[in-house]
Every structure is written in C-alpha cells, then in structure tokens.
Amino acid sequence: xxxxxATSDLSVPVRRRFSLDNRYIAPLFIxxxxxxxxxxYGILESYERTALAxxxxxxxxxxxxxxxxxxxINLASAYISGISVGILLRSPAFWPYALCSVLSIMSxxxxxxxxxxxxxxxxxxxxxxxxxxxxxVAALTIQWGNFIWPLLVIWILGSVIIWRAKRIHISIxxxxxxxxxxxxxxxxxxxxxxxxxxxxxxPMYQLFVFFMIxxxxxxxxxxxxxxxxxxxxxFVEMLLRLNHVVYAPLYALFLVGPxxxxxxxxxxxxxxxxxxxKEVL
Amino acid sequence: xxxxxxxxIVLAIVFVCLLAMPLVMRxxxxxxxxxxxxxxxxxxxxxxxxxxxxxxxxxDVNFIHKAPTLDHRLDHxxxxxxxxxxxxxVVDFNRDGWADLYVTNSGEVSQNAxxxxxxxxxxxxxxxxxxxxxxxxxGTGVSMGSVWGDYDNDGYxxxxxxxxxxxxxxxxxxxQKFTRVSERMSLPAWVNxxxxxxxxxxxxxxxxxxxxxxYAEDVDLWHLKNTKxxxxxxEYAKNGGRKYLFHNLGDGSFEEVSQKLGIDTRRWALAATxxxxxxxxxxxxxxxNDYGISExxxxxxxxxxxxxxxxGVGFSPxxxxxxxxxxILNQGRYSIYVSNISEDGILIxxxxxxxxxxxxxxxxxxxxxxxxxxxxxxxxWSFGAQFGDLNNDGTLDLYLVNxxxxxxxxxxxxxxxxxxxxxxxxxxxxAAQWPAMDGRSLSGYQQKRVWINDGAGKFVxxxxxxxxxxxxxxxxVALVDLWNRGVLDVVVANQKGPLLIYxxxxxxxxxWISFELEGSASNRSAIGAEVRLFWDGRQQVQQxxxxxxxxxxxxxxxxxxxxKNPRIEKAEIRWPSGKIETIEKPSVGQVYKIKESA
Numbered sequence: 001x002x003x004x005x006a007t008s009d010l011s012v013p014v015r016r017r018f019s020l021d022n023r024y025i026a027p028l029f030i031x032x033x034x035x036x037x038x039x040x041y042g043i044l045e046s047y048e049r050t051a052l053a054x055x056x057x058x059x060x061x062x063x064x065x066x067x068x069x070x071x072x073i074n075l076a077s078a079y080i081s082g083i084s085v086g087i088l089l090r091s092p093a094f095w096p097y098a099l100c101s102v103l104s105i106m107s108x109x110x111x112x113x114x115x116x117x118x119x120x121x122x123x124x125x126x127x128x129x130x131x132x133x134x135x136x137v138a139a140l141t142i143q144w145g146n147f148i149w150p151l152l153v154i155w156i157l158g159s160v161i162i163w164r165a166k167r168i169h170i171s172i173x174x175x176x177x178x179x180x181x182x183x184x185x186x187x188x189x190x191x192x193x194x195x196x197x198x199x200x201x202x203p204m205y206q207l208f209v210f211f212m213i214x215x216x217x218x219x220x221x222x223x224x225x226x227x228x229x230x231x232x233x234x235f236v237e238m239l240l241r242l243n244h245v246v247y248a249p250l251y252a253l254f255l256v257g258p259x260x261x262x263x264x265x266x267x268x269x270x271x272x273x274x275x276x277x278k279e280v281l
Numbered sequence: 282x283x284x285x286x287x288x289x290i291v292l293a294i295v296f297v298c299l300l301a302m303p304l305v306m307r308x309x310x311x312x313x314x315x316x317x318x319x320x321x322x323x324x325x326x327x328x329x330x331x332x333x334x335x336x337x338x339x340x341d342v343n344f345i346h347k348a349p350t351l352d353h354r355l356d357h358x359x360x361x362x363x364x365x366x367x368x369x370x371v372v373d374f375n376r377d378g379w380a381d382l383y384v385t386n387s388g389e390v391s392q393n394a395x396x397x398x399x400x401x402x403x404x405x406x407x408x409x410x411x412x413x414x415x416x417x418x419x420g421t422g423v424s425m426g427s428v429w430g431d432y433d434n435d436g437y438x439x440x441x442x443x444x445x446x447x448x449x450x451x452x453x454x455x456x457q458k459f460t461r462v463s464e465r466m467s468l469p470a471w472v473n474x475x476x477x478x479x480x481x482x483x484x485x486x487x488x489x490x491x492x493x494x495x496y497a498e499d500v501d502l503w504h505l506k507n508t509k510x511x512x513x514x515x516e517y518a519k520n521g522g523r524k525y526l527f528h529n530l531g532d533g534s535f536e537e538v539s540q541k542l543g544i545d546t547r548r549w550a551l552a553a554t555x556x557x558x559x560x561x562x563x564x565x566x567x568x569x570n571d572y573g574i575s576e577x578x579x580x581x582x583x584x585x586x587x588x589x590x591x592x593g594v595g596f597s598p599x600x601x602x603x604x605x606x607x608x609i610l611n612q613g614r615y616s617i618y619v620s621n622i623s624e625d626g627i628l629i630x631x632x633x634x635x636x637x638x639x640x641x642x643x644x645x646x647x648x649x650x651x652x653x654x655x656x657x658x659x660x661x662w663s664f665g666a667q668f669g670d671l672n673n674d675g676t677l678d679l680y681l682v683n684x685x686x687x688x689x690x691x692x693x694x695x696x697x698x699x700x701x702x703x704x705x706x707x708x709x710x711x712a713a714q715w716p717a718m719d720g721r722s723l724s725g726y727q728q729k730r731v732w733i734n735d736g737a738g739k740f741v742x743x744x745x746x747x748x749x750x751x752x753x754x755x756x757x758v759a760l761v762d763l764w765n766r767g768v769l770d771v772v773v774a775n776q777k778g779p780l781l782i783y784x785x786x787x788x789x790x791x792x793w794i795s796f797e798l799e800g801s802a803s804n805r806s807a808i809g810a811e812v813r814l815f816w817d818g819r820q821q822v823q824q825x826x827x828x829x830x831x832x833x834x835x836x837x838x839x840x841x842x843x844x845k846n847p848r849i850e851k852a853e854i855r856w857p858s859g860k861i862e863t864i865e866k867p868s869v870g871q872v873y874k875i876k877e878s879a
Contacts, residue, residue: 046597067288092631092653103299110296133303134626135310135659148705191697191716198704198714244696246627 025161027079030211033154034087037203049097050086056101057082064109077121078105080211084122088207089129091137100125100137111258114265118258120218127254130247139247140204151201158210167214173227174213175200177234185238199249208249218257220264229260318745322786325746329733330672330791333748333771333783341403342396344780347388349423349445352505357717360686361694362502363387365475366445367756367774368426368832372438374411375456380761380836382772383413383440384780385424391417393424393442402764412459413440413451422446422471422503426757426832430479430488432529434805438837443474443492445502466527466535472498473522479827480555480564481804482542483582484857487529488804488827491566493550494522508713512549513706516598518572520710521549543585548573552604554829556615557811559643562859564809567594569601569619575633579644593638593648594619599630603831607668607677608822609655609734610636613813615822617648620663620681620831624724627695631658632666632681657681657732657740662724665758665831669769673791673842675819676734680771682755686718687725694721726752729773753778757833762840767793767870769840774832792847792869796839796854798825801877803857806837810857810877814841815850843869 034050061078065071085100104125108117111124129137162168182196189196199205213219213233219226233249233256240248325332337343346367348360355362366387371380379398386393393416395408408414417423422444429438437453450466451459473496479488496502497520500510512518524544527535539545548570558565559579566578566585574595578585589595599621606615614637621630634657635648652658661683671678686694697716701709708714731749732740744750753775760769763782771783794814798807808827813820823839843849852864856877867873 064292068292091629092658099299099302103296106292106296106299110293128300129303130626132300133307135307136303136629138624138627138629148707151705189716192714194708194711194714195697195701195704195716198708199700201705201708202703204703241696246696246699 023074023076025164026211027076027083029157029161030080030083030087030207032157033206034083036150049091049094050083052094053086053089053097053101054079054082056098057085057105060102060105064105068109081105081121081125084207084211085125088122088126088140088204089137090140093136096129096133096137100129103128113262114269116261116265117217118261120212120215120253120257123212123250123253123257127247127250130250139250151206154206158206162210162214165214165216167216167226169223170214170219170226170230171209174209174230174234177231178237181234181238185241188242205249208253213253213257218261220260225260225264229256232256232260314742317741317743322748325743325748326786326788329743329747330674330788331747331768332786334786335748335751335781336402336784337780337782339402340782341405342382342780342782344384344386344394344396344406346384346775346777346780347386347391348777349387349389349502351502354505354508355502355712358712358715360688360718361723362712364686364754364776365756365832366423366425367754367776367778368424369757369759369772369774369780370427370429370828370834371759371761371772371836372429372440372834373837374429374438374440374453376437377456379765380763380838382759382761382780383408383427383429384774385426385442385832386417387423387425389417389419389423390415391423393417398763400764410458412461413442416442416444416449425475426477428477428479428490428828428834429806430490430808430827431804431806432479432488432490433533434487434800436805438806441477441479441490443472443477445473445496446471448472448474448477448492462533465533467537468527469498469525469537471501472525473500473502475551475832476553476568477828478553478555478566479806479808480566481529481809481857482526482564482566482580482585483528484563484803484809484859485529485531486800486802486804486858487531488806488808489529490525490527490535491544491553491555492525492527493553493568494524494547495549495551495571497522497547509711511710511712511715512572513710515572515702515709516600518549519547521547521570521572523547524550524568542583543587544578546576546587548576551602552619552831554604554606554617555809555827556606556824557809558606558615558617558637559646560614561643562855562857564857567604567606567617569604571600571602572598573601574598575601575604575619592646593650594633594635599633602664603666605667605829606824606826607679609634609668609677609679610738611676611736611819611821613820613822614642615824616651618652618657618666618668618679620660620666622662622724623659624662624695627699629659632660632663634658655738655740656742657730660730661727664756665773665833667758667760667830667833667835669760669835670793670840670842671731671769671771671785671787672733673768673787673793673844674736675816675821675842675844675847676736677821678734679730679732679740680749680758680760681730681732682758682773682775683724683729684727684752684754685724686722687752687754688718688722689720690722690726692719692721693725694718694723698723725754728752729755749783751775751781753781756831758830759833759835760840761836762795762838765872767795767840790845792843792845794841794843794849794852794867794869795872796841796852797837797872797874798839798854798856799874799876800856800858801879802860803877807856807877811855812839812841813853813855814843815853816843816847838872
C-alpha cells in the first residue's frame with residue numbers, strides 16, 4: 001500500500017506529478033482515516049502496536065537509506081508503509097507489527113532488479129506474515145462501523161487524492177473489474193451477488209484501492225498497461241476467491257504486480273540492448 | 282543504489298533470517314505443545330498434579346443436546362444461527378449436600394434435564410418429575426441457559442430459565458418439585474437471551490436478576506418478519522436485544538428497572554458476570570458482547586454507570602462469548618477473562634484477560650489485557666471459560682472450550698464468513714445475503730484448553746495431557762465438586778453433542794479447603810459473598826456467583842486449593858450486607874458451612 005518510492009530514487013515524471021505538497025497528501029489522508037476511524041470506531045488493535053509499526057518502518061528506512069543511498073531520505077513513503085501495516089495487520093502480539101514493517105521496507109532494498117523494486121512494500125510484508133505466521137496474524141477484513149457516510153467520505157476523498165496524483169484510472173479500472181467479476185462469481189457459485197460485492201465495501205479495500213494498487217514505484221509506466229495489469233489483478237483475485245482464499249486481493253497483487261514489473265524491466269533491458277547494438281553498428 | 286557488495290550480502294542474509302523467524306517460533310511452540318501433550322495419566326498426575334477421566338456414561342448421564350430448527354429462510358445458514366443453547370448450571374436443589382446439574386436442551390419439544398446426584402457416583406434425571414423438563418414446547422421458544430438463586434430466601438434455590446423465547450421463573454418447593462411463577466415476576470413475553478445473572482445489586486438482602494438479550498426481542502426466529510435480523514456489523518453492532526434488570530420487591534414480584542438505573546444498551550450480549558471489582562462492597566456488572574466491545578457497569582447501589590472505556594475493558598471491539606472472574610495472581614483482586622474468536626490466518630482476535638493495573642483501584646480502576654503475556658490468549662472459536670484451582674496448588678487455573686460448527690471436516694465456511702463480515706451493514710445484517718453453508722464447518726473440531734497457572738504469571742495448556750481431549754462444539758463449562766472429594770470436576774455442555782463430566786483426580790499431597798455460605802441479613806444464597814483466604818503469606822479471594830462463563834453457573838461452594846503442607850492463617854468472609862466474619866486457622870480438607878451471624 002505504500003507509495004513506496006525512496007524519494008531520492010523517484011523518476012523525474014513521477015517527481016513532477018508528486019510535487020512536495022502532493023507527496024504529503026497521501027500520508028495526511030491515511031492518517032486522517034486512521035485517527036477518525038480509531039476515535040469513531042476503535043479500529044486499532046492498540047496505539048502501541050500501530051506506533052511500533054510506524055516507528056519500525058521509519059527506522060528501517062532511515063538506516064537502509066543512509067547505507068544504500070548515502071543520505072537521509074524522505075520518510076513519507078516509509079510512513080505510509082508503517083501506518084498501512086498498523087491498520088491492515090491484526091495481531092494481539094507486538095512482534096508481527098515490527099517484523100512486518102521492517103520486512104516491508106527491506107523488500108525495497110533487497111528484492112530489486114535493474115535498480116527497481118518489485119513488490120509494493122506493505123503488500124509484500126503483510127502477505128509474507130499471513131503466509132508464514134497465520135497462527136499469530138490476520139489482516140483487516142471486518143467493517144469499521146455500520147454507517148455508509150464514513151465510507152462515502154473515504155471513497156470521495158480518496159478519489160480526489162488519487163485523481164490529483166493522476167492515478168485515478170487505476171482505481172476506477174480495478175473497481176469496475178471487481179464488480180464485473182463479482183457478478184461473474186455470483187453466477188458461477190450461486191451465492192447472492194450482494195455477498196460477492198460485500199468485501200469491497202469494507203475498509204481493507206479502501207486502503208487497497210487508493211494506496212496499494214496505485215503505488216507509483218511498483219506499477220508499470222504506461223497508462224494502458226497500468227489498466228491492463230490492474231485488470232489482471234482483479235482477474236487473479238477472482239480465481240483466488242473461487243478457491244476460497246480469504247486475502248485474495250492482497251495475494252493477487254503480490255503475484256501479478258511483480259510479474260508485470262519484471263516484464264517491463266525485461267522489455268526495457270531488451271530495448272536498451274537493441275539500442276546499444278544499433279549505436280555500435 | 283549504493284552500498285558495497287558486502288553490505289548487500291549482509292542485508293540479504295538479515296532479510297532471510299527475518300523471514301525465517303516466524304517459522305522458527307512456530308517450530309518452538311509446536312515442540313513445547315507436543316511436550317505438554319505427550320503424557321499418560323500417571324505422568325500428568327505427577328507432573329501437573331491432576332488428571333481427568335470422562336465419566337458421563339458411567340454416571341448414567343446420557344444427555345445429547347439438540348439444536349432448534351428455525352424459520353426456513355435461515356435454512357442456508359441454520360447451523361451457525363442455531364448454534365447455542367447447550368448450557369449447564371450447578372445447584373444443590375434438594376439441599377442434601379451433593380451438587381446436582383441442570384442441563385438445557387434446545388430442540389423443539391426436547392426435554393431439559395435435572396440430574397440429581399445419587400451420591401454413589403451416578404445421577405438420575407428428575408426433571409420431568411419435578412416439572413422442569415418440558416420447557417421447549419412449540420411456540421414458546423427454546424432454552425438457552427439457566428441460573429439458580431433463592432429469590433424468596435426460603436432456603437431452596439429457585440430456577441430462572443432464559444430462552445430464545447419466553448423466559449420462565451420456577452419456585453423450588455422444598456426440593457420436591459417446582460412451580461412456575463413467571464407471571465409474578467412480570468417477565469417479558471419474548472426475549473432472545475443468552476445470559477442471566479442473579480445478584481443483589483442494592484444489597485437489600487433479596488436477589489435481583491440481570492437478563493441480557495442477544496437478538497432483538499421483536500425477532501421470533503421461528504417466524505421471521507424479514508431476514509434483516511443479523512448483526513449490522515461484525516464488531517460494531519448495536520441492533521441486538523435490550524437488557525433487563527429485575528428488582529426483587531420481596532413479595533415474590535419484581536420490577537424491571539434497567540433503564541431507570543442506567544443500563545440501556547442494545548449490544549449483542551452473550552455473557553455477563555458480576556463481582557465487586559472495585560472493593561466497594563457493591564456488585565459491578567460486566568457484559569461480554571458479541572460483535573462489539575464489552576461493557577462494564579459500575580454500581581453504586583442505586584445507579585449503574587457504564588465505564589468500559591474508562592477502565593480499558595470496553596475499547597477494542599471483538600466477539601465476547603464468555604465472562605468469568607478470578608483472583609489469578611493471588612493479590613486479592615479479580616481479573617476478568619473474556620473469550621473471543623481466533624482462527625489461524627483469518628481472524629486473530631485473541632481472548633482477553635483483563636488484569637487490574639497496579640496502582641489503580643476503586644472508581645479509578647483500570648485494566649490491562651495480559652492474555653498474551655500470560656499465555657491464555659488463543660483458543661479458537663472460544664465459548665465458555667471458568668477459573669478454578671484444578672490441581673489444588675493454590676493458584677486458579679482456567680478451563681476453556683472451543684469450537685463453533687463441526688460439520689464436514691474437509692470443507693470450511695470461513696471464506697464466505699469473512700466475505701460477509703467485511704461488508705456494509707445493509708449486507709451483513711440480512712441473512713438472505715449470507716452464502717449457504719452447504720454442510721461446511723466453521724471453526725469445527727477444535728481442541729480445548731486447560732491452562733494451569735504456574736503462580737508466576739504464566740499459564741500452560743495441558744488439555745491433551747490431562748485428558749480433556751474431546752473436540753465437540755463446547756459451549757458451557759461449570760466447575761463443581763460433584764462427589765465431595767475436595768476437587769473441582771468439570772462439566773461441559775456441547776452444542777449438538779453429549780454432556781461431558783470430567784472427573785478430576787488430584788494429587789493427594791495438594792490440600793484444599795471449602796466454604797459453603799448461607800446468608801441471613803444478606804440473600805440466603807449468599808451470592809456476592811466473598812471469602813478471602815490467607816495462607817503461607819499468600820491470599821486469594823473468591824466470591825459466590827449467580828452466573829458466570831457462557832450460559833453456566835458454577836457450584837455455590839467456594840473451593841480453595843492451598844498446595845502442599847499449607848499453614849492457613851485465616852479466612853475472612855465479607856457478606857453482601859457488609860458484615861465481616863473471620864475464621865482463624867481453619868483446617869484443610871474440610872467444607873466449612875457458615876451461616877451469616879444475625
């Protein structure tokens with residue numbers, strides 16, 4: 001879910017899109033969701049756990065950034081990773097919050113190909129914890145409160161922010177694909193269609209749609225392919241859902257996102273190689 | 282990216298080590314669990330100080346719980362809606378000094394049972410002869426549980442039966458039979474209740490009654506007006522049943538005073554218990570709610586004030602299923618245990634153990650959840666839990682049952698459940714929108730937990746080692762010394778399963794002492810009376826309870842284990858009337874029968 005770019009590594013077009021002000025809108029938005037949600041509904045496991053997740057992410061980013069980029073890098077990205085872990089991860093224990101945040105940030109530095117990291121950091125961290133420590137952790141799948149208005153406010157605000165970041169097409173494509181596949185699943189399984197669209201009305205999807213699938217650093221560059229990739233995420237999610245996988249969207253992104261990145265990197269590499277051959281000739 | 286090759290290799294190694302950490306922890310836990318479970322009976326007796334034998338059949342207790350069949354519009358999710366009703370309460374209804382058991386059934390026209398203790402190891406069901414068997418007739422709803430209390434102070438425990446349907450009060454006619462007196466109590470026509478507790482909230486010497494609704498009271502589960510009767514949220518629901526507090530007027534009649542006294546909530550109550558949590562002499566009311574936060578009503582004798590958030594127990598919403606209190610740290614204060622739901626990788630709520638924070642007390646009492654720190658956090662889909670000293674070592678242990686719906690072992694409903702649980706209120710609240718269960722299990726076939734208290738702040742699960750190895754869908758647990766041997770036996774009521782009696786065999790070197798109290802100025806059942814036992818420089822407080830756990834009531838007798846070669850200093854009895862009596866140097870191995878002095 002985090003806007004995963006280490007600031008120093010942002011490409012120029014992305015830097016333009018995320019002016020200094022814009023860069024802090026997402027952290028502010030997610031913080032607002034957290035604070036309002038918590039005081040309205042008590043959504044957090046505890047202040048301490050969320051704080052631990054955030055601090056762990058910040059510290060990991062500071063240390064690793066210093067070692068591998070040689071400077072103190074902007075912490076907006078790490079903050080979003082940490083707060084995402086704090087919201088999405090559910091565990092009565094403390095250690096999963098720290099471990100998940102640290103693994104999320106480390107994944108950006110370890111799992112890299114040709115200078116680009118592959119996984120959305122918090123998506124990576126949460127999926128890994130769900131897979132390796134299911135007896136201790138779960139992800140947020142329940143509703144925050146009963147009322148439609150907070151939900152609408154989050155969707156509207158989130159849409160505005162993502163629109164300003166020029167990534168609204170990703171969110172819209174995903175939501176439309178999810179709804180289409182929900183009806184298809186309902187037709188296949190015979191379950192009520194409302195039960196199939198039910199998950200997207202929950203908070204996990206609010207975070208998933210606005211922060212995770214739109215992450216600039218772990219999505220492909222062209223607008224068309226961004227839409228195709230997110231369509232594939234929704235499709236794989238449908239396949240996982242048909243196999244009763246509870247965290248289908250997280251796993252779908254975990255599988256599809258890096259694959260798309262690898263293909264793009266490979267294409268870039270081939271293109272660069274062909275270019276250099278041409279230049280030599 | 283900068284950084285030398287060595288730095289990158291070190292980073293990769295650290296990364297892999299961190300990834301491996303959960304696996305290593307899981308392996309260590311599995312080995313510890315294996316070590317604790319691979320014991321024979323004699324090894325368990327020698328290592329843990331006790332061992333269970335399940336003796337229901339040999340005690341002539343052949344009771345199988347039946348679930349109701351509700352409105353056909355719930356057919357597709359019937360197993361999870363009709364998933365409660367197995368309950369057990371302990372009573373000595375005929376005052377012969379031997380504990381008897383009342384067990385509820387929930388199938389339409391099924392029979393409840395009153396197992397009279399024959400004192401020779403066997404029981405006889407006398408419910409039909411006593412007039413408390415045929416209480417699930419069509420149109421009246423079905424039983425969910427019962428609590429016993431001597432509301433008219435005539436010396437015999439009376440029966441309050443709560444149902445998804447019409448609640449009933451039965452007067453105990455000198456231990457011979459029961460007379461229905463529900464009309465005198467002005468009971469509501471229909472309450473979908475899953476909890477009730479007798480207690481004397483105003484300390485006038487007469488027992489009052491709290492009754493907690495689960496589904497809203499205008500829902501008749503056999504004749505639904507519509508299918509929008511489910512909770513509006515998985516953790517924030519406030520569309521459950523109302524609560525009732527019946528004030529005993531002393532002439533056999535009761536007045537409903539809940540809203541007048543400040544108890545006005547529509548959360549989905551599944552369990553309630555009462556204790557003097559602040560040391561004020563007043564009985565505070567704790568409610569564990571499904572689909573939401575717990576509530577704690579502080580009682581000043583005339584008014585209740587909800588203080589869940591203030592005290593810390595009503596903050597994080599979970600799925601409260603059971604509430605029980607115990608002085609687990611031998612510090613003279615009660616902790617509160619609330620069971621919730623945990624399912625690997627899907628929903629890890631964790632059970633709560635609310636321990637009073639050091640330095641807080643009185644009206645400013647605050648609690649910390651120490652369930653994880655003390656290793657009593659994860660059970661499963663947990664229901665009833667009770668504290669009691671199972672090995673007589675001087676510390677309170679904890680018995681917890683788990684398991685929700687056991688159907689097909691190879692298919693589970695969790696995916697569909699989580700799909701709905703995350704949805705908006707308009708979807709989750711409508712039963713018609715829930716996918717069909719189609720014979721799938723939902724947290725079925727789960728093992729139980731028998732956590733023994735090491736006295737140093739940790740509990741260890743020894744369920745398999747000591748013989749508590751059933752995997753029925755456990756609901757109510759009651760602790761009772763069934764055969765007056767100075768040990769706590771365990772009775773478990775299972776949904777759509779048999780009533781189990783775990784006869785406890787305790788190492789004889791661990792001593793015990795018990796107190797059977799009878800009020801005079803206080804209510805005659807002595808509900809709310811406390812005994813504080815001092816021995817070997819330690820103390821432990823216990824109270825006579827009018828209902829605790831999930832749909833259960835333990836024996837009235839207070840049982841203290843005191844370990845090996847104890848030197849008992851004194852027992853201090855505080856009656857609900859406020860009187861305090863002290864017994865100096867009581868002897869071990871005895872049941873002290875104490876009547877409140879005039």
